[in-house]
Amino acid sequence: xxxxxQSNHLLLLGASLLPGMGHILLGKHSRGRPLLAFTLAxxxxxxxxxxxxxxxxxxxxxxxxLAAVFLIASLxxxxxxxxxxxxxxxxxxxxxxxxxxxxxxxxRRFTANRMAVTALYVIAVFYIxxxxxxxxxxxxxxxITDVLSTRYLPPSTEHLFGTDEFxxxxxxxxxxxxxxxxxxGLLAVLxxxxxxxxxxxxxxYFGGFIDSILMRIVDVIISFPxxxxxxxxxxxxxxxxxxxxxxxxxxxxxxxARFIRGELLSLKxxxxxxxxxAIGLPNRLIIFRHLIPNAMSPILISAALMIGGMIGxxxxxxxxxxxIRPPTPSWGNMVSAGQDALLVAWWVAFFPGALxxxxxxxxxxxxxxxxxxxxxxxxxxxxx
Amino acid sequence: MSMLLQVExxxxxxxxxxxxxxxxxxxxxxxxxxxTVALVGESxxxxxxxxxxxxxxxPSPGRVVGGRIVFNGEDxxxxxxxxxxxxxxxxxxxxxxxxxxxxxxxxxxxxQIVEVLRLHRGLGKHDAEVEAIRLLGETGIPEPEKRIKAxxxxxxxxxxxxxxxxxAISGRPQLLIADEPTTALDVTVQAEIVDLLCYLQxxxxxxxxxxxxxMGVVIxxxxxxxxxxxxxxxxxxxxxxLFRDPKHPYTQGLLNSIPRLGEGRKEPLYxxxxxxxxxxxxxxxCTFHPRCSIGDVSCTTEFxxxxxxxxxxxxxxxxxxxx
Numbered sequence: 001x002x003x004x005x006q007s008n009h010l011l012l013l014g015a016s017l018l019p020g021m022g023h024i025l026l027g028k029h030s031r032g033r034p035l036l037a038f039t040l041a042x043x044x045x046x047x048x049x050x051x052x053x054x055x056x057x058x059x060x061x062x063x064x065x066l067a068a069v070f071l072i073a074s075l076x077x078x079x080x081x082x083x084x085x086x087x088x089x090x091x092x093x094x095x096x097x098x099x100x101x102x103x104x105x106x107x108r109r110f111t112a113n114r115m116a117v118t119a120l121y122v123i124a125v126f127y128i129x130x131x132x133x134x135x136x137x138x139x140x141x142x143x144i145t146d147v148l149s150t151r152y153l154p155p156s157t158e159h160l161f162g163t164d165e166f167x168x169x170x171x172x173x174x175x176x177x178x179x180x181x182x183x184x185g186l187l188a189v190l191x192x193x194x195x196x197x198x199x200x201x202x203x204x205y206f207g208g209f210i211d212s213i214l215m216r217i218v219d220v221i222i223s224f225p226x227x228x229x230x231x232x233x234x235x236x237x238x239x240x241x242x243x244x245x246x247x248x249x250x251x252x253x254x255x256x257a258r259f260i261r262g263e264l265l266s267l268k269x270x271x272x273x274x275x276x277x278a279i280g281l282p283n284r285l286i287i288f289r290h291l292i293p294n295a296m297s298p299i300l301i302s303a304a305l306m307i308g309g310m311i312g313x314x315x316x317x318x319x320x321x322x323x324i325r326p327p328t329p330s331w332g333n334m335v336s337a338g339q340d341a342l343l344v345a346w347w348v349a350f351f352p353g354a355l356x357x358x359x360x361x362x363x364x365x366x367x368x369x370x371x372x373x374x375x376x377x378x379x380x381x382x383x384x
Numbered sequence: 385m386s387m388l389l390q391v392e393x394x395x396x397x398x399x400x401x402x403x404x405x406x407x408x409x410x411x412x413x414x415x416x417x418x419x420t421v422a423l424v425g426e427s428x429x430x431x432x433x434x435x436x437x438x439x440x441x442x443p444s445p446g447r448v449v450g451g452r453i454v455f456n457g458e459d460x461x462x463x464x465x466x467x468x469x470x471x472x473x474x475x476x477x478x479x480x481x482x483x484x485x486x487x488x489x490x491x492x493x494x495x496q497i498v499e500v501l502r503l504h505r506g507l508g509k510h511d512a513e514v515e516a517i518r519l520l521g522e523t524g525i526p527e528p529e530k531r532i533k534a535x536x537x538x539x540x541x542x543x544x545x546x547x548x549x550x551x552a553i554s555g556r557p558q559l560l561i562a563d564e565p566t567t568a569l570d571v572t573v574q575a576e577i578v579d580l581l582c583y584l585q586x587x588x589x590x591x592x593x594x595x596x597x598x599m600g601v602v603i604x605x606x607x608x609x610x611x612x613x614x615x616x617x618x619x620x621x622x623x624x625x626l627f628r629d630p631k632h633p634y635t636q637g638l639l640n641s642i643p644r645l646g647e648g649r650k651e652p653l654y655x656x657x658x659x660x661x662x663x664x665x666x667x668x669x670c671t672f673h674p675r676c677s678i679g680d681v682s683c684t685t686e687f688x689x690x691x692x693x694x695x696x697x698x699x700x701x702x703x704x705x706x707x
Contacts (some may be wrong), residue, residue, distance in 0.1 A: 103490075207444060269443075271485035277441055278480075279500050279551065280473035289499075293490045 009090050019082035026089060030111075034121075035078060042075050049135050063134045070131050106297075109373040116369020119362040126359060130178035137172035142327050144168060152345040162347040164337060173329040174352055180330035181356070184244050185311035191249025192310075193303045196256025197292060203257070204264025205287050215261065218254040226251040234322040244323055248310055256302060263295040297374035304367035308360040315356050331356045388591050389415040389438075389559055394451035396437045405663045407433040407446065409615035412690075415559060420585065420592040422606035422623070424599070424638065428660045430615040431595045432481075435561045438593075439472050456558070474504045477552035481564040483544035487536035493520070493547045494532030497554050504555035519550040522587075524580055542573035546580065553584055560585070563595045578604050599642050603627060611635050614661065614671040617690055620698040631699045633676045670702070678703050 016022025020036025023029070046053060053071075055064055111117055129136060138160075150167030153159055161170035203214040230247055237243055267273065268291065276286045292299075317323030318332025326333050331352040338349025396408040407430045415421050423431050436442045438453055440460065453460040455475060460468065472478075480486035488496060497516040501507045507515060513532070520528035523546040536544060545565065552560060562581065566574040578601055585592055594606055602609055602623060609626045611619040611634065619632040630636045637656035658675040661667055669686055673679035683702055690700040 271480055271482055272488045274436075274441060274443075275478070275480055275486040275548070275551075276488070278439055278472055278478040279555065280469040280471070280503060281499070282469060285499075290488050290491075294488065296490070 012086055012090060013083055016082040016086040017079060019078040022082055022086035023089075026086065028089070031085070035082060039075065039078050042071060042078075045132070045135065046071070052135050061134070067132045067134045071135065103296075106373040110369055113369045113372060115365050116372075119365035119369065122358070122362045123366065126178060126355075126362075127182055129175060130182050133172075133175040133179055137169075137175045139169035139172045141168060141172040141176045141329055152341065152348070154345070155347055161351045162345065164334075164345075164348050165341060170334070170348065170351055173334060174331070174355060177329035177331045177334055177352060178355070180241060180324050180328065181311055181314055181332070182359070184241060184248065184314040184330075185307045187245040188248035188252070188310045188314070189303050189306045191245060192253040192306065193256055193299060195249070196253035197260050197295075197299060199253065200257035200260030200262075201264050201287050201292055201295075204261035205268055205283065205291065207265070207268075211261070215258075218257055221251075222254045230317065231322060239317075239323055239325060241324070244314055244317065248313055252306065252310070256299075256306075259298065259302065260295060263298060264291055267291045267294050297370075301367055301371045301374060304363060304370050308363035308367070311356065311363070312360055386417055387414055388417045388419075388456065389593075390452075390454040391438070392452040392454070394434070394437055394448065394453060396433050396442055396446060396448045398442075398446035400445060400664075403664050405446075407615055407663065408437055410451070411612070411615070411617045412451075413610055413617065413620065415591050415593055417558070417591055418585070418589050419608070420594055420606045422594045422596060422602045422609045423612055424595075424597055424602060424609060425612035426597065426638075426656075426660050429612050431597075431612055432563055433615075434612070435478065435563050435593070435595055438561060439476060439478060440468060441472075470504075473500055473552075473555040473557065475557055476559045476561055477555060477557035478561045479545075479548055479552050479563060479565045482568050483541060483548045484536065484568075486548050487544060489536055492533050492535055493539070497532075497547075497551050500551055500554045516550075516554070519554055520547065523547070523550040523553075523584070524576070525550075541569055542576065545569060545573075545577055549577075549580065549584070553588060553590070556588065557590060559591045559593060561593045561595070564597070565594075566596070566598060566601055574598075574601070581605065599627075599639065611638070614663065614666055616671075616687065616700065617698075618672070618700045620690070622696055625697060631693060631697070631704045632701050633678055633703070634672050637675075637677075670700075 012022050012025060015025055018036070019039045020032040020034075023032030023035060026032075053068060144166045146167065150163055151165050153163040153167070155162045159169050159171065161174060164170055164173070199214065199218075203211045229251065233243075233247060264287075273286065273291065276290050281290070314323055314330065315332030315335065318330045319336040321333070321336065323332055324330040326337065334352035335349045335356070338345070338347075338352070341348050391414065392412050393410045394408055394412070395406065395410050398405040398407060409430075411434065413421070423434060425431055433442060433446070437448050438455075438460070440448060442448065448461060451461070455471065458467075460471060463471075487493070494513065494516050497519060498509070498512040501512040501515050502509070505512075505515075517528045517532055520531060525531050525543055525546050531539075531543075536547070539547060545568075549565075560581075565581065566577050569577060581592065582605060584590065592605070594601070596602060606623050609619075609621060609623050610617050611626075611632065613634050619626070619630070619635045621631075626635065627639065630639050634656070637654075640654045641656065643653055656675055661671060661674070667674050667684075669684040670676070670679065670688055673683040676683070688700045688702050690698050693699045693704060
C-alpha cells in the first residue's frame with residue numbers, strides 16, 4: 001500500500017512537470033486549469049515565434065531581451081510552482097488551529113466574486129501581452145512599406161486590426177501601445193499612492209500643528225490647475241514615459257494623502273495605538289508597521305480605482321498631443337490618429353479605443369471586487 | 385523595601401474649548417519594589433489618566449501639567465523622548481482594559497510579542513520567537529507554539545488578555561500598570577487572570593499598580609489601596625485596614641455598594657447617591673459634599689488636604705478625626 005502510494009506520488013510529481021496537470025489529476029481544477037492554459041500558451045508561443053525568439057541573441061534591443069527573459073522565467077516559475085504545490089498538497093497533514101490572516105480571508109471572498117476574478121484575468125493577460133509585444137507583434141509597429149497600397153486596409157486575416165494612414169499594422173501598434181498605456185497607469189499610481197500614503201500618514205498621526213501645515217500644502221497643490229501645469233511642463237520638457245508617470249503621479253497624490261490622513265486619524269484613536277506607544281515603539285514603527293498595514297484595504301481599493309483613471313488620463317493627454325508623441329504608439333495617440341479617418345476607416349480609432357475602455361472597465365470591476373472582499377461592511381450593505 | 389516609583393503632586397489636564405479639565409489634580413503616592421498597590425474609584429474619576437500620565441501617553445488635547453514622576457531615581461517628566469521610550473515597555477509595562485482592542489488586528493500574536501522582545505531586549509529573530517513561545521506558555525496559553533501564529537480575533541477574551549499580559553511583561557518591566565485588567569472578562573476568567581498576575585509578579589519580581597473598581601480583585605491582590613475621587617486621592621490605607629474600617633465617607637459608600645451573597649436580599653443594593661460630577665463644574669470645597677451623608681456647610685469652602693490620621697493611613701475629610 002505504502003509503495004503504491006509512493007509511486008503514485010512520483011507519477012503526480014512527474015505530471016506536474018507540465019504545470020497544472022498534477023493539480024488537475026488531484027482534482028484541484030481551479031488552480032490547475034489556468035496554470036495549464038498559461039503553460040500551453042507559452043509553449044505554443046515559443047513554437048510559433050521561435051525565429052523571433054532567437055533574435056534575442058543577436059539584438060541588444062531591451063524590449064526583446066525583457067520579453068524573452070519574462071517568457072523563460074514565467075515558464076520556469078510555473079514548473080517550479082506546480083511541482084512545489086503538488087508536493088505540498090500530497091504531503092499535507094491535517095493541521096491544528098492555524099491562523100488565517102484577514103488578507104487570506106479577503107482572498108477567499110474575492111475569489112468568490114466571478115466578475116472581479118474575470119477582470120483580474122483580463123488585466124493579467126493584457127499586461128502579459130504588453131510585456132511580450134516584441135515576440136507577438138506580427139509586424140514592426142513603425143514599419144512603413146508601400147504607403148499607397150497598404151494604407152487604411154480594413155481588418156483581415158493578414159492585418160487583424162487593419163492598418164492606419166501610413167500602412168502600419170494596427171495590431172502590432174496596439175500591442176506596443178499597451179506597454180505605454182498600462183505601464184504609465186501602474187507606475188503613476190505607485191508614485192501617487194506611496195507618496196500620498198506616507199504624507200497623509202505623517203499628517204494624521206502627528207496631528208496638530210504638523211497636520212495643519214502639511215494639509216495646507218495639500219490644499220495649495222489641489223487648488224493648482226493640474227491641466228495647465230501639464231501643458232506648461234510639456235512645453236519645457238519632452239514628454240516621455242518617465243515624464244508622464246511623474247507628472248500624473250505627482251499631481252494626484254494629494255487626494256490619497258487626504259484620505260489616508262482621515263484613516264490614520266481614526267486608527268490612532270484605537271487602543272492598540274496606545275498599546276504600541278505604551279510598549280515603547282518609536283513613532284516611525286508605529287506608523288509604518290502598525291497603522292499603515294491597518295489602512296491597507298482602503299489603500300488597495302483606491303489604488304485599483306485610480307489605475308483606471310490614470311490610464312484614461314494618459315490616453316487623454318496623448319489624444320490631445322501633449323502625452324506620448326507619435327511615432328511611439330500609445331492607445332491615446334492611436335485614437336487621436338484615427339479620429340480624422342473615422343468615416344473612412346473606423347477600425348483605426350475603434351480598436352485602441354475599445355482596448356482602453358475594456359482595461360478601464362476591468363480595473364473598476366477589480367476595484368469593486370476588492371472593496372467587497374476587503375471591507376466587510378460594504379458586503380453587508382449588499383445584503384441589507 | 386526600596387522605593388520604585390514616587391509620584392509627587394502629579395497634575396494632568398485636558399485643554400478643551402469649554403475650559404481646562406483637571407483630570408488628575410495634584411496627587412502624590414509611591415510604589416515600592418515588588419509591591420501591589422491598588423487605585424480604586426468610580427468610573428470617570430481619573431484613574432486611567434493617572435496610568436497614562438505615568439507613561440506620558442495622555443492623548444491630545446491633554447497633557448501632564450505639573451509634578452514629578454520619579455521612577456528608579458529618574459524624573460520621567462524631565463527625560464528625553466528616547467529615554468522615555470526605553471522606559472515604556474522596558475521599565476513600565478501596561479495592560480489595557482479591552483484586550484481585544486489593545487492587540488493589532490492585522491498581525492499575529494507572535495509578531496507582536498517578537499517586536500517588543502527585539503526592541504527592548506535586543507533578541508535576534510530566532511531567539512525572540514523561542515522566547516515569545518515561552519512567554520505565551522507562561523501566561524497559560526495552551527499549545528503556544530501553534531498559537532503564536534494565530535491572529536487576535538481567533539482568541540477568546542481571556543486568551544487575548546493573556547496575550548496582552550505576555551506582551552506587557554516581555555520587556556521585563558519592574559512596574560506593571562494594570563488598567564482594569566479584569567473588567568472586560570467574565571468572572572471565572574477574572575479569577576484566572578488575577579492568579580496569573582500574582583504568579584507573574586512573584587516570578588519576575590515586579591511591582592503592580594492595579595487600577596480597578598472591582599473590590600474583590602483589590603482584596604485578592606493589593607497590599608495598599610488608594611481611593612480616588614474627581615482627580616484627587618481621598619484615602620490611602622493598607623488593604624485590610626481599609627476594608628475593616630473605611631474612614632472617608634466616599635470609601636464607605638464604595639464598600640457598601642458591593643453586593644453580598646445571601647445578605648439583605650429584601651433591600652435594594654446600596655449605591656452612592658448622585659453621580660461623579662462634571663469635571664468642568666466641580667462642586668466647591670470638598671467635591672464629594674453634595675453626595676456625602678455627613679458633610680455640612682464647613683465642607684463647601686476648601687478641598688480638605690490628604691493628611692495622616694494614623695500610621696500608614698491618610699484621609700482627606702474634615703469629619704474624620706485622627707486617632
